[in-house]
Amino acid sequence: MALSKLIGGRVEETQAKRERRKEARPGELLDAALDLFVEKGFAATKSEEVAARAGVSKGTLFLYFPSKEELFKAVVRENISGRFQEWNQEFERFEGSSADMVRYCMKVWWERVGMTRASGITKLIISEARNFPDIAAFYQQEVIRPGQDLLRRILQRGVDRGELHVPDIEYAAYLITASMVFLIMGKHSLGACVPTDHPLDAERYLSCHMETMLRGLCTRPEDNDKGAGRNRK
Template sequence: MSLSKLMGERSDEGQAKRERRKEARPGELLDAALDLFVEKGFAATRAEEVAARAGVSKGTLFLYFPSKEELFKAVVRENISGRFAEWNAEFEAFEGTTADMLRYCMRVWWERIGATRASGITKLIISEARNFPDIAAFYQQEVIRPGTELVRRILQRGVDSGEFRALDMEYATFSVTAPMIFLIMMKHSLGACAPQDYPLDPERYVTSQVETLLRGLCVRPEDQPA
């Protein structure tokens, strides 16, 4: 093989790698940003750190995301809020009882969000909302409101079907979300530095919480009119 042909093949290979690298950059940046936001918080994370971890220049980062705030919003949409269409579609297609739906909802929430790196975003918001009201308002709009509405729809389904007793919907949703927030905060605070044998198994915790909730939610035989 001639030297010119060999150099040409290497040039083509290098160009292909650069093109693949360019296509991969937004995803790599979001992964790096998620890691750093969870590790260090919003305030302490610097744009150049995100770029360095993703293996690109700071200029490349700002080509895709013009500010740290926009980068954070993209991370939230990629990992949490962008999935509500999928979750609402699952709600519409679910054919079991509402009790089974609530069990499924809380278990799947842990598997898809709570057990992943994305759960650290919740702790970040709780810790830094007061100092960054704009990102707190964004999280309220993109995550808290649609999440609360989905939980409300689940509970209302149970009431409408006669499975659940009448509820104060404005507050009943907290009975579902509060235990999950507690689990996240334990995971990213005390649980992260407690001994390995710390007695909090997430799956057992979720099962215990949902079964306790259902004992209060479900209509019992003695509640039925005579």
């Protein structure tokens, strides 16, 4: 009886480990895929390479993601587009001035995306979008449009509260996006052209860009931090 219990316990333990391993596989596959997509690009990354790096068979990979395109989409959702619900909720709860909200938006983007491996996804899209129109359309729908919508909401909030003067909200949103793209390209491509004795400081750049832009948008630039535009008669 004791032996049978011991054997049964070991079987259950083995099954439990297998279940935990099975649950971990999608995350491990997405992590491996992100690394390879950023390192090699979409076209050059092979499904079997992703499987090998995650320590599983190619067949196991296809159980979770039936094609490389679906794998890429899952990587984008896991690292970028899946976060827009969270970011929009933060927008709803934000209590500071609209200028502070713009600053916070850029700070959060840099900390959660820009300075992480996920920033390489944008560089990949810029490089390969014309060769893979379906991937480009997906990225536009899941990342670019929600991102621009959120930035427009932030700027519209500033206009409605009398804190910002924005002649063209749609294109002002592009001004913010441009700084993100510049840093990503600097990190993954253009950085190789920057003198080693004068490296680009991302946080310093973002701060300079935001302050320069905000002083052009605020109704009273000298009172930007105070949000004094709300009190003008």
